[in-house]
Amino acid sequence: MIDGVKMRNMFVTMSDVAIDLDCIDFQHLSEQINTLPDHIKIWLENSNPTGLNPRKCYAVYDPKGQLVRVVYVYDSNDKFWACASLFDQIPADYVYRLPTNLSQEVQVDLMITWAMAAYSFRTYKTTEVESQPRLSLDLNQQTLYQQAAEPLIESIYLTRNLINMPCEELTPSQLARHSQHLADEMGARCEIVSDIETIRTDFPLVHAVGRASKNQPQVIKITWGDPSHYKLGLVGKGVCYDTGGLNLKPGQSMLGMKKDMGGAALVLGIAYLIMKQKLPIYLQVVIPAVENSLGSESYRPGDVFYSRKGLSVHIGNTDAEGRLILADALSLIQDDGPLDLLVDFATLTGAQRVALGPDIPGFFSTDSQISQQLMKSSETTVDPVWELPLYTGYKDYLKHDIADINNIGSIGLGGSILAALFLQRFVNKDQPWVHVDFNASNHKNMPARPKGGEAQSLRAWDHLLKQCSL
Structure with a gap:
């Protein structure tokens, strides 16, 4: 990788x-x-x-x-x-x-x-x-490189490589294999759920989204570190390709959908950085990996599924699939008890890019202290992020007549906020949580940022997590 x-x-x-x-x-x-x-x-x-x-x-x-x-x-x-x-x-x-x-x-x-x-x-x-x-380093600079530069460079390369891989080469099972390899390399534990019947019963929303593809869905969990240390949970959206399902995307919109697993790539990059630097963090990573494909088994607008948490979800649009698989993943990662911080990363909504453009990840948070620290880390590292409002006044737009919650809002506005509010329903009440909605790519060549997959906000999170784990 x-x-x-x-x-x-x-x-x-x-x-x-x-x-x-x-x-x-x-x-x-x-x-x-x-x-x-x-x-x-x-x-x-x-x-x-x-x-x-x-x-x-x-x-x-x-x-x-x-x-x-x-x-x-x-x-x-x-x-x-x-x-x-x-x-x-x-x-x-x-x-x-x-x-x-x-x-x-x-x-x-x-x-x-x-x-x-x-x-x-x-x-x-x-x-x-x-x-x-090429750059020539003296012996002191070589040491400085290994200690301070190399971990970040390797994490950025890892994230970029995964995002840039075409979907034919990065199916859900191949993403699982990459995760297993990373865990083995870093001495972490990796559990992969690939049995389709187990996914059907234990992760019903993951199954619903991924069941139409010949490349079956996978649920990946990596665990590393000392349980007495700062407990961090990372969840990454792993949609290896997104057609939009029966709510089919236009051709031009579908062209870049190999990067819809950018959230999974970024959490693997952050996880690698944590483990490489041996930060005092007890790390749990969950990646739901699917392809949202067309076929006779495609889930449909109007379907209702029970989530892993037990909430019933009405499908208003099959192209709002990322929040569905994240819902089951968020439930799984909280099964072992509360975390000091839970963060999910996802290329989730076009509304976020409309609000902030392609270069600035937006985030939503239930913890004001973490929000302030993340904004300061972003400023320090010049790795931009921006907080968006988790406005509870919009919750009613997710109500549905025959289910506990709809997977899209009843209005066509505030899409990134509504997606965050949907996910919040699957986060325990007192659990500090951050949801990051981002683009995962550079839309053009910029200095040190070539066009293609990008580890947006990785350096800001590295700075923040070093502070949190002190």
Whole structure:
């Protein structure tokens, strides 16, 4: 799941042929330019008479046209993303010496964004990989990389890889196998429910959504850590492909539905990060994995099913399937008692993207302290999230005449709020809970964020969970 070969090739140790790389802060430009050798300063001044600009790379060549040095002007106001544009601008085919005069925080951020920018999903490409620049680290930087950068890079790569895999290669059973492999690698316990009759009886909503597909539904549970530690439950929506069911999606909307398991990918990425860093957390992960397909066994608008919790659910729309499988998963993860925090992640509603756009995950919470901490972590890491209201005044829109609850609202407004309110019915009253509704992908190429699957909010959650587990 983690492209280890590619990752090793992004960094080398103590290269003898490395070219000097200078990173200077635009906020202290005059002062830091004066630290450069005189001939470099003269070259920069002569080559750029209007001055140097932030987020720009300047290559310095000798009279023979040989690259001898690179100067990158970053803006410290960009914080984590200060060096995000470096990889795409710096000349390829060279190894560069990571500056040692940068703070450790900037060095780590540079390593992480360098790796994020170097990422490409090439599993199905038959052409040769284009040459890429590499960073040379000294021994102290190598240690810093292993301790502070590598866990995050690997988690991001894991999440991106899973989201980018086509559904033919990532069926529910294959997602279960990836989860089992991850658990085995990290010394965790993984239980997989694949027997269709067991799923029918124990997870009726998961069964209803997944029963029409030849790729049968799976329920995955990973457990790791000391039960005396901070108890964290993570639930990830694992819809490996979503046609919309009988409420069929339009063709263009269906094209990107391989990423509808982005919630499952993100919880596996966060789980890997927790286990890799050996955080003092007792971790439970539940992933309901299904394909929402068309067929003679498809569930129908107007059907009523009993959930694992016992609530009856009326199906108002078969394309609101994610909340159904999450409902059974939320019930399962609470079976062993209360958690210090329960979080579910899902590519759940288009309404969330209408409200916040594709780059900002929205979240709903029953715990104001956690909400405040998450917003602060988001600001600190520059990994955006935004709280949306869990407005109880809309609960009546989920009522139904013949069932306890409808899976869609009776009005076509406030869709992300109504989805969160639906899920809340399956969360125990005093259980601290956060629901994250997000896009799981970059809609275009951005610095260090190539188009495709993305581990949105992973760094913010890493920062928060380190605080919670203290």
